[in-house]
Amino acid sequence: MSADEVLDIVDEHDRVVGQATRGEAMANRLRHRCVFVAARDPAGRLFVHRRTAHKLVFPSLYDMFVGGVVGAGESYDEAALREAEEELGVSGLPAPVPVLKFLYETPEHRWWSSVYEVRCDLPVNPQVEEVAWHAFLTDEELDRRLTEWEWVPDGLAAFHRLRARRTAPGEPRPHRTTP
Template sequence: MDEWVERVDGRDRLLGVVSRREAIREGWLHRVAVMVCRDERGRILVHRRSEQASRFPGLHEVEVGGAARVGESYEQAAARELAEELGIRALPRLLFAFINRGGLSPHWLGVHEAVVPDAMVPDPDEVAWHGWLTEPELDSVLLEWRFTPDSHEALSR
């Protein structure tokens, strides 16, 4: 089942409502919200997407997220996606948003961060594996493991 998203312009202003599939196919800007999660020790959550994931199956990510639904703010979308994918609740803090031209299609990417508990219940349809890495460990695996385009873009900023 496809989801409905808000098509936006280069200034992130609403143009209309479209299906996400159509936005990707046509290369229309829409909003995606992601959250970089840290534990209380400062380690970063890294996970590998399930092989059944519709986008980037089997690749690693440093963020949890997805498309913002119609009427959702970046923060609301990031919090909803965190609850859906990892079974935890946290208050996201928006770090920045930018037009990301990598990946399947161009989109506005709202990057958030939050401190989350170690205990989580990942959705197996979304997450095949997860672990906590220090920043030096993450720097090392970024050269060895395959990561999603959004992960590289978010980390480079």
């Protein structure tokens, strides 16, 4: 989505209170909606990528999610599928499954973040406008990279929340795959 794309602006309870362009929302720290999709291949490895240098937010940083902003009038579910297919460069992806939602707020940014998971059995062909580098990493490989690479802060916050949820008592354990 470009800086001119229109987004729903939401309140602290995620209710729509207006609309603004993406550029206005970012410049004025207006609360809007975003989706994060953790995409795993058939071996259970997670799609990880480095964002291109011209991205409006967090350029050239690494991310363990595909996703982006939710357009005006678009549902989280619709945005999750659209963003996952666009960034992975696939079509026919199964509907991503929602797993958690949280409000991401910093002095510079604030948005409602809906986190999804999807299995991608298709060969990926990531958008060159969005993705500068990519690989599917095992959880162990990702753990090693967490301290070595500079990650998008909102994705890192989502990742830690997802991991905490997965390791909480009574929750399913994360899927681990060794090379």
